Amino acid sequence: MSESTDPAAVADQTGPAGKIAAGYAFTGPALDLGALLWDGGCLPEHQIRIPLPMLNRHGLVAGATGTGKTKTLQLIAEQLSANGVPVFLADIKGDVSGISAPGAANEKVAARAKDVAQRWEATGYPCEFYSLGGIGPGIPLRSTVTSFGPVLMSKVLRLNQTQEQSLGLIFHYADTKGLELIDLKDLRAVVAFLVSDQGKPELKGIGGLSAVTAGVILRALTAFEQQGAAEFFGEPEFDTGEFLRTAADGRGMVSVLELPAVQDKPQLFSTFLMWLLADLFHDLPEVGDLERPKLVFFFDEAHLLFNGASKAFLDSITQTVRLIRSKGVGVFFVTQTPKDVPGDVLAQLGNRVQHALRAFTPDDAKALKATVKTFPHSDYDLEELLTRLGTGEAVITVLSENGAPTPVAATRLRAPQSLMGPVDPAALDQAVKASPLWSRYAEPVDRESAYEKISAEQAAAEAQAEAAAAAAEAEKQAEEAEKEAARAARRAPKPDPSLAEQVVGSGLFRSLARSIGTQVGREISRSIFGTARRRR
Template sequence: MTETPAAPEPDGRPAETAVAPTEPATAPAEPDNPVVAAVRPGYEFDGTALELGGLMLDAENLSDVHIRIPLGMLNRHGLVAGATGTGKTKTLQLITEQLSANGVPVFAADIKGDLSGLASPGTPSDKLAARAASVGQQWSPKTFPVQYYALGGVGSGIPVRVTVETFGATLLAKVLELNDTQESSLGLVFHYAKNASLPLIDLADLRAVLQYLTSDQGKADLTGLGGLSSATVGVILRELIAFQDQGAEAFFGEPAFDSAEFLAVEGDGRGRVSLLELPNLADRPAIFSTFLMWLLADLFRKLPEVGDPDKPKLVFFFDEAHLLFDGASKEFLDTITRTVRLIRSKGVGVFFVTQSPTDIHEDVLAQLGSRIQHQLRVNTPNDAKALKQTVNTYPTSSYDDLGTVITTLGIGEAIVTVMNERGAPTPVAWTRLRAPESLMAATDPAAIDAAVKASPSYATYATAVNNPSAAESLGSKMAAAQAAERAEAEAKVAAKQAKAPKESRSRPRSHQDDDSTLEKVVKSSAFKSAMNTAARELMRSMFKKR
């Protein structure tokens, strides 16, 4: 990208005042520039607004217009999109910093671990100073109150677990990649477990219920559940076992996580930044996105209606959002769309972060009031189509060819439109984004570890507990049924044996003799060497029959 010339070196004073915008990189606004004239009034707000960056005149020059987003409109949801390496995460970091400073808690999944830098002060550099100067930013290094979580305790953060029951059949069907029939069957299984007072806490519980329903003992119960075939239950069971083999067991169980933790405001009035660590995302993309969806739905259930608050109760960044929509069932899509639509009135803003806006289902995309579009690359006909669709989703803009602007954006630049305080879209603005004031790299793992261990939540959630649930009660039920079956079989044998003396009179030798003679033969070395495994199997089955 083309940066404006570097600002003078910091004056050597401590970090707080290190970078001042002394370089006149901001061109005096040209009153007759039509873009400036169109954009400037659109970003003048009455209330508090977060500073995103400066309006660019072209690839080199900036105007003095500040591109901002009203704090009160952050619950109207948003999108941060762009090709890899174009600045999405830094944009997220930049917004998070200002939200926290304004007392708004933030939740974000920290896919690559780089958001953990929010806990460490940024490092001044010439490049950074130049950027800050060009957009009129008084840059100084800052740290933010970060709490680290780890999904299922895989990683160093505070473990986040959920019970299978609260996770629910729809979301589980999505992670198990079930079809519609299987999904509704799973719903019936959940319903059955509830009515039968079989708590579904972890995956072992669900497996026990499925196994029970396909067993001899459970057949009658299965028949009672209209529309549930034993074959379908078998398929679900197989999918569940495969899912467990991927290491999913750790995500489900107790102590169950209370998502209200994410709403915390620290003693100094700053919003807490909760980062969810997701190692090995590539191995289990579905579980991750579905988990985030669950968190959102759970928050929705817990929060009261607030209408349109002055500022959000929480802003939730949904990174790698395409994973949520890939292969989603109709029902799952409805869940997402509904949750996103309704959670606004609970004061929660959701920002989806993904490579292309076309990754997001159109019903959800239509609800995203703020759009920060970083560079899109066009290498294939599909990319070209995606670009065209992206351009078409913008309100009319002052740029003759918005598509060209989007494909030629520099790193850390974006096409921005947000919702103004009246709820109308602001003019489309080619923006150079501000630089985050915290570290643009991961925080030192030792510091993360120390912060985690020092957190009071760590003591609450660190150790998994296994309370009695469906697996245990079905285990004893199945054991009791098996014991009854065994007793019945033994009774039959005893009855047979009662008749046996008569039969044995007609035979020259007893079973005992018979067996011991055969045993002698079997044990002889000549016999052993002549026998192969298959023959031994055959012999054993002959023994059984006698």
């Protein structure tokens, strides 16, 4: 908050500088950004500010590398926290963690504070540190695959539109069948099942899934896992409502996502940031315009989010940015030039802090001209000014308390009061382990989900099939045994006749039988074949 006298009371409003400063003389609470630059000088009596209620109208912080964008984020985040507003920051280079510790006074800081009439006081701010999936220092942030959804998953897997639609069918099938996609092995199991003989009929009613597309998705998942991405998906899933907390002293909690360990995976972490924002949008209630935002979310390296994005992805971002304002959340995109942000999204960003741009190449010059066209009419020669700004200086226009754009103001920005650099790794680790959230999210949980359910069903089906096959084989073998026994019986030699059989078969016996009559022959015959019975 401003600690100087009311700018409206001291500003000379008769000249161009006074007229510009008058556009920033707000009556309500506002954040102090710095002092006006005009005609080659810094005018500390003309303070440039941004109304606190307008922070949920979104913004853009842009500029070439090394022009001070990170320090601008730190400056705004400090004042938001001091006003009880929680903040989310992505720390890609590892130098934002210093916001948790008091800054170090030196000659440069003293000179800057004097230039802009800042009463500088070393101050640290309440912080929580997070990491993606526990890679690097911080409380692990995880998402389930189901929550991440097919659109964001298609973005990180680099799928084309057709493949994205197929992935949407897979998610739809899993949802309707109650198959929870918690981690990547769950998604892999469902894809493999749906192209198996057992699973193919399941998708016929909604368009089917070709083996070629399934193969592409499975290969993309394999490559994704080889990059270490499996750590980011699982449980316990992070509750983004944790970002809305305040400290015991009423200051807003600054949530810092530590990304140095995954900065070589920009496609992943930028999309994961979008999931965090989308999850907030999904869960938060409508609140309309508030006196101060519920949360301000800084989206660093925003150009990575939009590179190669599908139409469905861009539409989702545009809708989220447009509507999340009514839920009390402000979003600031941080990138190099405004052209990195699609026009439909850029149109939603009412607050602008533009650091210096370079014009070393024809493409740079083109980007410079395009940037100038995005600003309101100005008394400055913006095309020249943007190439002459020093580190920690910016061209600013914000939304006033009545929602109208303020005059364009070249500004020398205030110095952050916290440490401008990383904190000691041991102190960072200690802060992480001391957090009440550590015990809640540190250890991963692997409960029954789609992979286990499908594996169990397939195992049962395989066991049933194996049992049926074994029964059929046993029956076949029994039949073969019977046939073989019959064949063996036919091939076996007849045994030698017994003495009785020889007598009966002799010519003498036949002649005798004929001579004494049929009756006696029957009795002898019975006598001969019933000898054992008679002996008993």
